[in-house]
Amino acid sequence: xxxxxxxxxxxxxxxxxxxxxxxxxxxxxxxxxxxxxxxxxxxxxxxxxxxxxxxxxxxxxxxxxxxxxxxxxxxxxxxxxxxxxxxxxxxxxxxxxxxxxxxxxxxxxxxxxxxxxxxxxxxxxxxxxxxxxxxxxxxxxxxxxxxxxxxxxxxxxxxxxxxxxxxxxxxxxxxxxxxxxxxxxxxxxxxxxxxxxxxxxxxxxxxxxxxxxxxxxxxxxxxxxxxxxxxxxxxxxxxxxxxxxxxxxxxxxxxxxxxxxxxxxxxxxxxxxxxxxxxxxxxxxxxxxxxxxxxxxxxxxxxxxxxxxxxxxxxxxxxxxxxxxxxxxxxxxxxxxxxxxxxxxxxxxxxxxxxxxxxxxxxxxxxxxxxxxxxxxxxxxxxxxxxxxxxxxxxxxxxxxxxxxxxxxxxxxxxxxxxxxxxxxxxxxxxxxxxxxxxxxxxxxxxxxxxxxxxxxxxxxxxxxxxxxxxxxxxxxxxxxxxxxxxxxxxxxxxxxxxxxxxxxxxxxxxxxxxxxxxxxxxxxxxxxxxxxxxxxxxxxxxxxxxxxxxxxxxxxxxxxxxxxxxxxxxxxxxxxxxxxxxxxxxxxxxxxxxxxxxx
Numbered sequence: 209x210x211x212x213x214x215x216x217x218x219x220x221x222x223x224x225x226x227x228x229x230x231x232x233x234x235x236x237x238x239x240x241x242x243x244x245x246x247x248x249x250x251x252x253x254x255x256x257x258x259x260x261x262x263x264x265x266x267x268x269x270x271x272x273x274x275x276x277x278x279x280x281x282x283x284x285x286x287x288x289x290x291x292x293x294x295x296x297x298x299x300x301x302x303x304x305x306x307x308x309x310x311x312x313x314x315x316x317x318x319x320x321x322x323x324x325x326x327x328x329x330x331x332x333x334x335x336x337x338x339x340x341x342x343x344x345x346x347x348x349x350x351x352x353x354x355x356x357x358x359x360x361x362x363x364x365x366x367x368x369x370x371x372x373x374x375x376x377x378x379x380x381x382x383x384x385x386x387x388x389x390x391x392x393x394x395x396x397x398x399x400x401x402x403x404x405x406x407x408x409x410x411x412x413x414x415x416x417x418x419x420x421x422x423x424x425x426x427x428x429x430x431x432x433x434x435x436x437x438x439x440x441x442x443x444x445x446x447x448x449x450x451x452x453x454x455x456x457x458x459x460x461x462x463x464x465x466x467x468x469x470x471x472x473x474x475x476x477x478x479x480x481x482x483x484x485x486x487x488x489x490x491x492x493x494x495x496x497x498x499x500x501x502x503x504x505x506x507x508x509x510x511x512x513x514x515x516x517x518x519x520x521x522x523x524x525x526x527x528x529x530x531x532x533x534x535x536x537x538x539x540x541x542x543x544x545x546x547x548x549x550x551x552x553x554x555x556x557x558x559x560x561x562x563x564x565x566x567x568x569x570x571x572x573x574x575x576x577x578x579x580x581x582x583x584x585x586x587x588x589x590x591x592x593x594x595x596x597x598x599x600x601x602x603x604x605x606x607x608x609x610x611x612x613x614x615x616x617x618x619x620x621x622x623x624x625x626x627x628x629x630x631x632x633x634x635x636x637x638x639x640x641x642x643x644x645x646x647x648x649x650x651x652x653x654x655x656x657x658x659x660x661x662x663x664x665x666x667x668x669x670x671x672x673x674x675x676x677x678x679x680x681x682x683x684x685x686x687x688x689x690x691x692x693x694x695x696x697x698x699x700x701x702x703x704x705x706x707x708x709x710x711x712x713x714x715x716x717x718x719x720x721x722x723x724x725x726x727x728x729x730x731x732x733x734x735x736x737x738x739x740x741x742x743x744x745x746x747x748x749x750x751x752x753x754x755x756x757x758x759x760x761x762x763x764x765x766x767x768x769x770x771x772x773x774x775x776x777x778x779x780x781x782x783x784x785x786x787x788x789x790x791x792x793x794x795x796x797x798x799x800x801x802x803x804x805x806x807x808x
Contacts, residue, residue, distance in 0.1 A: 297768035298464055298802040301453040302346035304762055307333050309523060313483035313516075315365055315443070318403055320375055323365045330357050333532075338764040339647070340527050340755075342478075346762060350449070362443045370436050380435055387425035387434065394418045397438060405447040406485055407470045407493070417441060451478065453762075455803035464802040472498040476507055476795060479760045481516035482523045501796035508795045512788060521567050521787065522560030524759050528647065531556045534624055540632045544709050546592065547627075550602055554589040555624035555710075557605050562622070565607070566787075573785040574752060578618040578648075578739040581610040592623055592711055615705055615723075616712065618739040620644075623710030629700075630708040637675060637700030644699045648742060650751035653692055667717075674716040676701050698725035702738050749785055753777045756787070760794050772799040 306314060308327040315323050331354040333341035350358065370376045377383065381399055382392040397417040401409040409417075417438050425434025442448065451474055455465035467475060473489035476498070485493070489507060492498050498507065511517045526532065534556050539547045561584035566572045570582075584605035590597045593616065600606050610616050619625055620640075629639035645651045664682060667673040673681070679697050683690040702725040707713050715721060723734040727745075732738050742748055753776050757765060765773060776793055783789045794800055 294768055294770055296771040296798060298799060298804050299761070299763050299766050299769060300804040301455055301467075301806060302763065304342075304345040304451045304453070305348055305350065306449055306451065307341045307345055307482075307527075309526075310478055310482050311449075313481070314448075315362075317483050317486070318400070318443075319365065319369050320379055323368055325361055325365060327361075330354070330361060335530060338758045340759055342527065342762050343758050343764060355444075358449065359440075359444055362440055366436050366440050366443070369439075370432060376432070379439075384425075384431045384435065387429070387431050388422065389431070390418060390422065393421040393435070393438065396435060397421070397442070400439060401442050402490065403484065404442045405445070406451075406474050406490070453803065454806050457805070458802065463805070464798075465805045466499065466802050469493040469496045469498040472504060472801065475800065476504065476511065479795065480508055480511040480520050480791065481514070482520060483516060499801075501801070504801065505792055505796040508792050512791065518564055518568050520791075521564045524756065525560050525563045526556070527759065528755055529559060529619075529625065530628070531559060531624060534628055537628060538632055539627070539709055543633060544711075546588070547709050548588065550586070551588040551592065551623075551709075554586040554605060555622070555627060557586075558584050558589060559619065559622050559624050561605050562619075568788070571786065571788075573743075574787040574790075575743040575748060575785045576618075578620065578743040578748075579736075581612060581617050583608060583610060583622070589623060592709070594712065615735050617736055618743075620703060620735050620739055620742075621706075621710075623706075626703065626706045626710035627708060632708065634675070634708050635700075635704065635706060637679065637697050637704065638693060640700035640703050641696030641698065642700075644742065645695055647755075648751060649745070649747045650754055651695075651747075653696060656692075657688055672717050672719065674719050674721065675704055676716075676722055699727065699738065701725055702732065703735050705735070746781075749781055750777050752785075752787075753780050753790065756790060757794060757799075760791070761800060769799050772797050 308330065311330075312323070312325050312327060315325060331348070331350060334344035334348050335341060337344040337347050369379060379400065380392075380396050382395050384392045394414060397414055398409065401413065401417060405413075420441055421434040421438040423434070424437040425431045428434070453467060453471050453475065455467045455471065458464050458466040470493040473485040473493040477483060477485040477489055488510070489498075492503070492507070498504055512520070535549070535552050537552075541547075562580065562582070563574075563577055565582065565584070566574065566576050566580065570576075572580075585593065585595060585600065585608050586605050587597045587600045587602050589605070590600050590608070593610070595608060595610075610621070615621070625643070626635060626640070629643050630636050642653050645653055664675075664678055667678060679693065679701070683693055702723045704716060704721045705712055705714070705723060713721075725732055725738065727738070727741055730741065732741050753773065754765065757773060757776065776790065776797065779793050780786075780790045
């Protein structure tokens, strides 16, 4: 067990963490992290986020029928059941673990300012379901080791807060007069617990955490350590680490359930700010004031007008394009000495900033993401792009305009995208083309057949071949690969002027680069024309709607949600592909507000 550093510093015998000690010796706190419930995570029957005291039984995730991926014909907009359109019905609810970014943002907002959290020490997010961590969050659990990792992280964070007396006192809301000041303890638990659990605590929970504080304060003869133990316990609860979205019977009698106002407050906040609900949302939830489309839309407009609301677009793009992976993507240090952590950070921030600016500053079509010459660079990124570096910093990206006569524009010209879909030494036309098919157009490329060597071989000694020629040779050697590669490679080959870190080059192996290609039978020449063609395709708009829908609702769409997806897509096209308007339309839709009935 980790020793209590504060107790040791005070000259006492090393102690277990106060929460652990109190749980072991006095049984005032039973976090009860047991295998079986919530996968490997459980909470006791008096500490559940559900209404009443039913025990958390495990993440529901998506039911077995909700496994369709992009490109599956069951997801087409004109879903039919025989000859009749499928009527709308909502998807089931779920338990969802906070994503890494939501965990950090929630701690920041709950604790009144920035905190240092090493999320790399926690069990990671997953992209396996629906291609987004917000969706996969309903299928991941927390192992026994993961619980310890959360405890270490939260213990560190509360230590940071309590080391600052002013910040500590603002959070506590009262000054405990002694180790038996139950009124102060209970007031803190009620106030902070409501914010952490995103709803008022039950009387049993109030008693439980109040007694925890009193017990630890007495054991350690330290009132503030007792208060810190109470804060740590609240933040370790599944009520904070997980979001329960189950709903309640709707009064309309349509057979659906609706999300409670408390659940709607969390859905809105985590979708539009990637953080816990603020006081306005919590107050509205207490008044049951988030049950009409107008009320929900009004709060969404308010949230989107905040800095956190702006950042929600960046968070969406970060998840959708898997930008976090850039920081772990190794490159050959000899070939790419400029590929430093500073450059990697700039790559990640460029795409998010570009998308945020399109949506909020320019109020432009979201599809301009594929064609815009406006971007954001640091000194390091400007050097990579061959742009002037005067006045630029290494920390904060600045707005610049890319040359209108160059080949770099939009998402496909960003170093983040180009380096992410590349090997350590060279760009990968296949990976880049697959990204466009999978993520931009929502089309599925099947995996290679078994026992097929998918490694691109080097040219024979004395023979100089371009990447295009090597891929052609591979397809001729393995014709079975050609059907799928013909969908991906022509898209990626047009980006061959950019190497493994997105640096521009004019030749491949000393030979001219052929950037011609075709997309579904329509020819294009070079990355600029590819971006324009992608932006003009109806499938691109529909795919963006689907991706945002998954991100916002937290699940893979099911067949009976097609009417809502159709309506959202139609409105998206009609409003000039404005993503902000799409977000507002989504949160006020029946699919965001209603949930399938749950057995009690």
